[in-house]
Amino acid sequence: MRRRARAASRPDRHGRHGRVDRSPVVRPPLPAIETRAEKFDLTVSTAVEFLRSAWPELREVRFDVGWMPPAADADGIPRWAVLSDERRIVLFRLPIERLARLHRSDDLHRRMMIESCVFRAAAEYLDRDPWDLGPDRFRF
Template sequence: MPARPRSRGSRHGRGIRSSVAGPVLPFLSSRETRFEDIAADAADYVTALWPSELGDVRFQWADMPPRALAGRIDEVPEWAVDPERRVITIFRLPLQRLPRVHIDDPWHRQIAIEGAVFRAAAELIGRDPWEIAPDRWRHH
């Protein structure tokens, strides 16, 4: 008798398995995924505001800057801009572990990440950072 193909989700005839978190519990998120979500949303926002200047720019994330970018020991860059390749790299650990915020709460940390994306985009296109998203923080 030939062996029956084993279905990955139907062990012992129980049917397809559901999510580990189930329908009630939220999915777990990490610092890394929250950072990527915030940075990606900010990149999408600024690209939508400046499509002709930033439409071809690639935003990427890295944990730490390479040693070549760290000029002084007391200064860790939060982003790097490569104008030739049209790439902006936002560094996660300096923004999460060494945030320059006056109140250390989730909202201010989010602003620090978004601000780094806006300032990096401004640097790439040669604009003042406040021009990039002037209405973004007007209500705060």
């Protein structure tokens, strides 16, 4: 049985055209795609971390993200639900994102709007004014 001699000039990994470090069919890996839901979750979690570090009463409160509230109330579609007896706050992503009237539609203003909803929900849970929760955070 004859064995083929391997070409000495060809590297172990090569592409279709002999280039090194290229896969034969697949392109180089692309960065992960960030969806609106992932950005929303990240914004909520960073705001919650800040609130928990500043307010010990919120350390045992569970913050959840829901898609939609079960039903509209007399004030319209709620953006969050405060369940004090369960020690839980539910933020509803779709009403917060879709019903917001931003004067400038960019990532910064969307993030600020989401953070304001987190602060207002936590303030409702604590029965305080939202501006009392993080006064140093909003000073410029």
